[in-house]
Amino acid sequence: MLKLSRLTDYATVVMAQIARHPEQSHAAAELAEAVKLPHPTVSKNLKMLVRAGLLESRRGAQGGYSLSRPASRISAIDIISAIEGPVAMTECSQAEGDCELAATCSVADNWQRVSLAVRALLDSVTLAHLADTAPIKLPVQLPIQSVSLAADTA
Numbered sequence: 706m707l708k709l710s711r712l713t714d715y716a717t718v719v720m721a722q723i724a725r726h727p728e729q730s731h732a733a734a735e736l737a738e739a740v741k742l743p744h745p746t747v748s749k750n751l752k753m754l755v756r757a758g759l760l761e762s763r764r765g766a767q768g769g770y771s772l773s774r775p776a777s778r779i780s781a782i783d784i785i786s787a788i789e790g791p792v793a794m795t796e797c798s799q800a801e802g803d804c805e806l807a808a809t810c811s812v813a814d815n816w817q818r819v820s821l822a823v824r825a826l827l828d829s830v831t832l833a834h835l836a837d838t839a840p841i842k843l844p845v846q847l848p849i850q851s852v853s854l855a856a857d858t859a
Contacts, residue, residue, distance in 0.1 A: 713788040715742055716750040717835060720759065720784055724776035724836035730769030750788070757787030776836055782827035792827060794820040 718740050723731050737747040751770055754760040761773050772779065785792055795816045797804040807813065 710789060713785055715746055716754060716788050717784050719747055719750050720832055721836040723770060723772055724832050727772055730763060730771050732769045754787055759783060759787055776832040779832040780828045781830040782824055785827060792824050
């Protein structure tokens with residue numbers, strides 16, 4: 706099963722909470738209370754998100770955390786990458802030379818296509834989408850038409 710870590714899921718929850726109230730700075734304790742997560746977990750997420758450039762941190766009485774850019778310009782892949790690292794389906798679809806079977810593998814190119822499609826989809830989902838509390842209307846138009854999963858046939 707492909708699955709995000711809890712820490713990544715929680716980071717998304719925290720980012721969505723901040724995105725719903727972008728006009729204010731948010732203290733870590735206030736965020737933890739609002740999303741019902743342990744304060745140490747929220748603090749760890751906040752530090753990672755600041756390090757990744759997705760949040761800004763200000764000290765002092767008017768301090769707290771805020772988005773570094775509008776929620777519509779932060780993608781799901783930005784948040785996932787901040788916590789998990791690069792998104793790839795297999796080691797070889799992240800960087801060449803990471804697999805001892807690279808010279809003889811017959812599926813690496815196809816896994817790279819799948820990784821490209823997954824990254825494109827995650828890049829098309831913004832924090833604004835994730836923060837929206839309205840239910841998603843189905844069917845959803847997926848943006849993967851621009852990614853060719855089939856081998857070029859001529």
